Amino acid sequence: MTKSADTHCPYCALQCAMTLTSPAELAPATQPGPVPVTALPAPASPAAAPAAPAALLEVQGRDFPTNRGGLCRKGWTSATLLNHPGRITEPLLKGPDGVHRPISWEHALDLAVSAVKDARARYGADAVGVFGGGGLTNEKAYMLGKFARLALGTSRIDYNGRFCMSSAAAAGMRAFGVDRGLPFPLEALDTASTIMMLGSNVAETMPPFVQHLKGTRDAGGLIVVDPRRSATAAFTSDGGGLHLQPLPGTDLTLLLGISHVVIHENLVDTAFIEERTSGYSAVVRSVNSFWPERVQSLTGVPAELIRETARRLAAGARQGGSYILTGRGVEQHIDGTDTATAAINLSLLLGLPGSARSGYGTLTGQGNGQGGREHGQKADQLPGYRKITDPAARAHVAGVWGVPEELIPGPGLPAVQLLKSLGKPDGVRCLFVHASNIAVASPDANAVIDGLRSLDFLMVCDFFMSETAAEADLILPVLQWAEEEGTLTNLEGRVLRRRRALTPPAGARSELWIMARLAEALDAPSSYSEDPETVFEELRLASAGGLADYSGIDYAMLDRGEAAYWPYPAGSTGTPRLFQDRFAHPDGKAVMTPVTPRRRRTPAANPDPAAKTMTLITGRLLEHYQSGAQTRRVTELLASQPEAQMQIHPAAAEAMGITAGSLVSLANERGEVVCRAELSTAIRPETVFLPFHFPELESANRLTEAATDPVSGMPEFKFNKVWVRPVAVPLSSNVLQTTEAS
Amino acid sequence: MNEQIVIVGFGPVAARLVDELLPAVRAGHARLTVVGEEAEAAYNRVLVADLGVGRTTADALALSDADALAADGVDVRLGVRVRRVDRARQQVLLSDGSTAHYDRLVFATGSRPVIPNLTGINPDPSSPVLPAGVTALRDLRDADVLRQAVDGGKRVVVLGGGVLGLETALAAAEEGATVTVVHNGPHPLGRNIDRGGGAVLAAGLRRCGVRMAGNARSTGVEHNAPDGGFSALLLDDGSAIDGDLLVISCGVRPRTELAEGCGLSTSAGILVDHRLRAHHEPHIFAIGDCAEVLCPDPECAACRNAKGPSGLVGPGWRQAEWLGEYLGLLAAGAVEDADLLPELPAEQPGVIVLKARGMNMAVAGDNSAEPWDEEVLTAGAVNGRPRLQIAQWADPEHGRYVKMTTRGGVLEGLVSVGMPRTAAELVGLFERSAELPADRSLLLRLDGPDGLPGAGAADPQSTVCRCAGVSGAAIQGAVEDGCSTVSEVSKATRAGTGCGGCHEDIKGLIEKHFRAVSTA
Numbered sequence A: 001m002t003k004s005a006d007t008h009c010p011y012c013a014l015q016c017a018m019t020l021t022s023p024a025e026l027a028p029a030t031q032p033g034p035v036p037v038t039a040l041p042a043p044a045s046p047a048a049a050p051a052a053p054a055a056l057l058e059v060q061g062r063d064f065p066t067n068r069g070g071l072c073r074k075g076w077t078s079a080t081l082l083n084h085p086g087r088i089t090e091p092l093l094k095g096p097d098g099v100h101r102p103i104s105w106e107h108a109l110d111l112a113v114s115a116v117k118d119a120r121a122r123y124g125a126d127a128v129g130v131f132g133g134g135g136l137t138n139e140k141a142y143m144l145g146k147f148a149r150l151a152l153g154t155s156r157i158d159y160n161g162r163f164c165m166s167s168a169a170a171a172g173m174r175a176f177g178v179d180r181g182l183p184f185p186l187e188a189l190d191t192a193s194t195i196m197m198l199g200s201n202v203a204e205t206m207p208p209f210v211q212h213l214k215g216t217r218d219a220g221g222l223i224v225v226d227p228r229r230s231a232t233a234a235f236t237s238d239g240g241g242l243h244l245q246p247l248p249g250t251d252l253t254l255l256l257g258i259s260h261v262v263i264h265e266n267l268v269d270t271a272f273i274e275e276r277t278s279g280y281s282a283v284v285r286s287v288n289s290f291w292p293e294r295v296q297s298l299t300g301v302p303a304e305l306i307r308e309t310a311r312r313l314a315a316g317a318r319q320g321g322s323y324i325l326t327g328r329g330v331e332q333h334i335d336g337t338d339t340a341t342a343a344i345n346l347s348l349l350l351g352l353p354g355s356a357r358s359g360y361g362t363l364t365g366q367g368n369g370q371g372g373r374e375h376g377q378k379a380d381q382l383p384g385y386r387k388i389t390d391p392a393a394r395a396h397v398a399g400v401w402g403v404p405e406e407l408i409p410g411p412g413l414p415a416v417q418l419l420k421s422l423g424k425p426d427g428v429r430c431l432f433v434h435a436s437n438i439a440v441a442s443p444d445a446n447a448v449i450d451g452l453r454s455l456d457f458l459m460v461c462d463f464f465m466s467e468t469a470a471e472a473d474l475i476l477p478v479l480q481w482a483e484e485e486g487t488l489t490n491l492e493g494r495v496l497r498r499r500r501a502l503t504p505p506a507g508a509r510s511e512l513w514i515m516a517r518l519a520e521a522l523d524a525p526s527s528y529s530e531d532p533e534t535v536f537e538e539l540r541l542a543s544a545g546g547l548a549d550y551s552g553i554d555y556a557m558l559d560r561g562e563a564a565y566w567p568y569p570a571g572s573t574g575t576p577r578l579f580q581d582r583f584a585h586p587d588g589k590a591v592m593t594p595v596t597p598r599r600r601r602t603p604a605a606n607p608d609p610a611a612k613t614m615t616l617i618t619g620r621l622l623e624h625y626q627s628g629a630q631t632r633r634v635t636e637l638l639a640s641q642p643e644a645q646m647q648i649h650p651a652a653a654e655a656m657g658i659t660a661g662s663l664v665s666l667a668n669e670r671g672e673v674v675c676r677a678e679l680s681t682a683i684r685p686e687t688v689f690l691p692f693h694f695p696e697l698e699s700a701n702r703l704t705e706a707a708t709d710p711v712s713g714m715p716e717f718k719f720n721k722v723w724v725r726p727v728a729v730p731l732s733s734n735v736l737q738t739t740e741a742s
Numbered sequence B: 001m002n003e004q005i006v007i008v009g010f011g012p013v014a015a016r017l018v019d020e021l022l023p024a025v026r027a028g029h030a031r032l033t034v035v036g037e038e039a040e041a042a043y044n045r046v047l048v049a050d051l052g053v054g055r056t057t058a059d060a061l062a063l064s065d066a067d068a069l070a071a072d073g074v075d076v077r078l079g080v081r082v083r084r085v086d087r088a089r090q091q092v093l094l095s096d097g098s099t100a101h102y103d104r105l106v107f108a109t110g111s112r113p114v115i116p117n118l119t120g121i122n123p124d125p126s127s128p129v130l131p132a133g134v135t136a137l138r139d140l141r142d143a144d145v146l147r148q149a150v151d152g153g154k155r156v157v158v159l160g161g162g163v164l165g166l167e168t169a170l171a172a173a174e175e176g177a178t179v180t181v182v183h184n185g186p187h188p189l190g191r192n193i194d195r196g197g198g199a200v201l202a203a204g205l206r207r208c209g210v211r212m213a214g215n216a217r218s219t220g221v222e223h224n225a226p227d228g229g230f231s232a233l234l235l236d237d238g239s240a241i242d243g244d245l246l247v248i249s250c251g252v253r254p255r256t257e258l259a260e261g262c263g264l265s266t267s268a269g270i271l272v273d274h275r276l277r278a279h280h281e282p283h284i285f286a287i288g289d290c291a292e293v294l295c296p297d298p299e300c301a302a303c304r305n306a307k308g309p310s311g312l313v314g315p316g317w318r319q320a321e322w323l324g325e326y327l328g329l330l331a332a333g334a335v336e337d338a339d340l341l342p343e344l345p346a347e348q349p350g351v352i353v354l355k356a357r358g359m360n361m362a363v364a365g366d367n368s369a370e371p372w373d374e375e376v377l378t379a380g381a382v383n384g385r386p387r388l389q390i391a392q393w394a395d396p397e398h399g400r401y402v403k404m405t406t407r408g409g410v411l412e413g414l415v416s417v418g419m420p421r422t423a424a425e426l427v428g429l430f431e432r433s434a435e436l437p438a439d440r441s442l443l444l445r446l447d448g449p450d451g452l453p454g455a456g457a458a459d460p461q462s463t464v465c466r467c468a469g470v471s472g473a474a475i476q477g478a479v480e481d482g483c484s485t486v487s488e489v490s491k492a493t494r495a496g497t498g499c500g501g502c503h504e505d506i507k508g509l510i511e512k513h514f515r516a517v518s519t520a
Ligand SMILES: Cc1cc2nc3c(=O)[nH]c(=O)nc-3n(C[C@H](O)[C@H](O)[C@H](O)COP(=O)(O)OP(=O)(O)OC[C@H]3O[C@@H](n4cnc5c(N)ncnc54)[C@H](O)[C@@H]3O)c2cc1C
Pocket: B008, B009, B010, B011, B012, B013, B014, B035, B036, B037, B038, B045, B046, B047, B048, B049, B080, B081, B082, B083, B108, B109, B110, B111, B112, B137, B138, B139, B164, B255, B258, B287, B288, B289, B290, B311, B312, B313, B314, B316, B355
């Protein structure tokens, strides 16, 4: 048993460094037993929280360039889940009565194998699907892709990163030829003069990040684009910078307006454009019709602020550096790829990418959202960020796997289409879900739940009874972060080591072990190690020569604390900052692609005269992570944010008779959410905000549409019409108690 | 299907239609010919004043690339005018003597400047030739003329107090020219703005260095310059305004002569229905400045309040997008789908936003009523229709003025001068016909200092450290228990361990405690 381990937070892509220490003799997770003394201070929240067993491990922030010893509340409390009483520690099978009961591992694996064989025999290999997650380690993500394609023989694999990173990834690929979230170390922001953040609320989602904005705020150079006056936007007050508050869904137009000013006020870095880009004149033509006053009418952002933004970005590039950073707020739209492209075009006009102290980046959300999109769990990809349609890439990977190339299936379906196909003729009939709570996190969640219920067989690997696990025929208990070894790649493209600090509960197994057993039973070709380091060694070979080349990285050097940024070909020293000399397209140039806003489909008419049509934006709260499957089980976090609240402007609320804390209904043609209202002047009056961490009647994704970006397959999470009305009759008090408190 | 589509005119609206039709051309469903009288492919006319004062370049104004279009198979004819349309033969006759057949013909001939009747200028309405030192501001050549005057630090006289005149005047003044705006009525933008707004606007223009000559009626021009060019604008009171260049900015008139010549119905513009088709002529369409949507159905409710062509490019672009989809469907043979395409919705009344760097102004709708005009305000309030209401804010000292004319809480008119955020918000509310907050002053405060009300850690229960969720009370408790530095407080409570933004607040709480202790 390890006494102390240096590892990283289990949640978001900042991957804050932490040290886990076991304070005393540890009790097995299933029996909380004698409670070890913990050095963690009591929850500071005034709300009375139900008693929970004390944590098995003490969490300490660890000094690291990204988090500088800081952690957010989610990180601080992460250890409380290790011995959570709700932890699943045995395989569970759903009985005919709908109740899950423990079974042996042997029985569980047999069931999974026969379900696969059965679906394959009846409908063909593509009737078996795999849904992965951006929280899986590189080793597991890599193995999942290999397992799906070789052991299951299916093309139907995709992952929840499609819901977060795919638009920025597609835009980065198109422009730069490679997609690494931040193509520079985070510390580079410290000395920047101007930073523009679009659709990213780091003050809530990754608070330690904010330390890197301090210099820019002090210099008055922080520009935040957000329809809400988010906690991050509030940093721009008192001389910190500018807050641009566009109408939801108009970010692309705003970016074109800023580019217009850059071009027409002669702020373009012409030498850079000339030498290092192609496509400039088409972009000039495309932004021509977006002069500031027109953009003001379309976005609600004053023309003067549009000009000011362009000037500050240009001035910053000549001083300490300018950075443009995008987040989900602007990317999770049907034109998300184009919006990210517009941000990239703006950065190229100013010569930011490729310079030594400026740049463009996208802020990855999930813990291993970066590594998770590089090693083959995407429908169209093979390890090393290779295209599955590229014959050379296929041949290379087949060589590493020791199989004939034809054995690797072609491209499958992106997440939303994959989920739409569940239970349909020619669709997926047998689904394996890993590290993803699709019943809450997918757009049009009601339809997804229907899809899950129409499957012949659903297997979910999780450590909690998530809303998706609750639908499963078979649940396999897996390891939590502090119980496993592996690597993750953070938002900077830096590869980090996750280390084990705790012996897992007796009945839980690693996903690598599960895949190895299943592959064996399915007589799969190639090999499936259950040892993370062995898998990493194979990943190195498979990624060699690819865009995301890890071949020069090994556990030993990571354990020595070396900073490994990919691409890191064997024999090199890695790449902390990309694009210094060339972009990754064959001619070395960045490609500028003209983009313009698309017309949106007209939403269904509001049938309810008592309700008002408003725009819904969804997002995250500081206290919760993703679908909340984990953080809603942390007593302190739940006590602080126990339920979904709809944020609405007091002026809009007053007109509708909505008061603080009163119940409201939000509905549209896809579903309905009932929750309490929170009044806030931080939101625009025609818009409401709902966090997406909550299930059932409070599940924001019951309202979001499964319309997707034509390039990336990213769904529209941030712009949906809803019909809002107060709920007059008080509902029985337990209606809102859908979150499981313990 | 392989339809031959011909577009007459190659301005910004035609450019958008070409872009929309490119997929059909590439797919081989349609052949496309564009005929433009100007030597250049379409450029952004809205920015010619910027070009005229040297703020941007002709390259940056381009909207279309003729070579790229030709490579895509579009037949682009520049510097050629359509002289006649032969509807019987479905062909157009061009100024170079050639002809072209059409299955669908689209008029996008735009508009031309109105040249007032002044002695010394003798305009032929269909092809005006202006004397030296006199220009309108419509195309690249006009911009060149203005450019020379501005670069030479010359005196520019702008005739007309409309928005284009004001924009030109402001830009030229900022770039160093001596500028006088001559307009009739007491204040500029006479037709759109109210008295208060107009006065604050005029004062603002003067502050920006523009001389304003109001209540002026011009009668003629004088040509006494050494080269025989313009030297002064003469007014009816016998006075004269000296200058080196006269820029005429007296509005525009749709170019309908070609349509009239082939027997199409016209009024102010070429008359089209809600599918942009010329009346009783299924093969011909019109879009942009030259088109007037007014359908032949006398009962049509949408057309009852129609106000004629707006002269703004936004509606034209929306028409081009719609027509592009419609013609694309027709070309692909999807006639039923084309018929099912919902008609183009009627345009909201236009919004005027002053394009200028040093001043901010937006006006829209009807702003004529004043707050105490009981009669005017109640005039339309019959059958339960609410009366007009007016909220107004005037601060001439600081160049700020806002007026909101509402009915049932929805804007029917707005004026905003010197209040950029308010203007942006009001324009949005106007365009969406959205209801204003009952407390109208909310809208005025948008331009105030941006600190949020109610912030601050005065309430001990309120959160000081958001990242770790620690209240002021918890920190106070830790300090009482002996923590005397930020790092000690952080250790004990986790406050300040995330973004670090609350370190100052924690320090403040520690200091407060020890101050209290030492005075006790
Ligand atoms: C200085 C200035 C500022 C402006 N500012 C704004 C603004 O802020 N906002 C706004 O909305 N609008 C503004 N406008 C108006 C806007 O420019 C027009 O609405 C827009 O140009 C209309 O486009 P169009 O393509 O319909 O017509 P035009 O731009 O007039 O183009 C028509 C083209 O067709 C050609 N043509 C005509 N007849 C023939 C023929 N028989 N054969 C061949 N070619 C022919 C013409 O030469 C011309 O090139 C401004 C205009 C000017 C001049």
